[in-house]
Amino acid sequence: MVTRKLEIAFIDKEGKWYPIDEATREELAEGLEKISKEAAKRLQLLKDQR
Numbered sequence: 705m706v707t708r709k710l711e712i713a714f715i716d717k718e719g720k721w722y723p724i725d726e727a728t729r730e731e732l733a734e735g736l737e738k739i740s741k742e743a744a745k746r747l748q749l750l751k752d753q754r
Contacts, residue, residue: 712724
């Protein structure tokens with residue numbers, strides 16, 4: 705069995721990644737807001753398909 709160490713990171717539009725602990729509060733807030741909106745949109749689509 706392979707043990708993996710996963711890390712949360714942000715990836716910019718050029719494909720460069722940044723560890724989450726290097727992000728500022730503002731960057732974290734903006735990123736989490738985008739994730740929340742996308743998750744809500746996908747959950748609504750799934751609900752609508754039922």
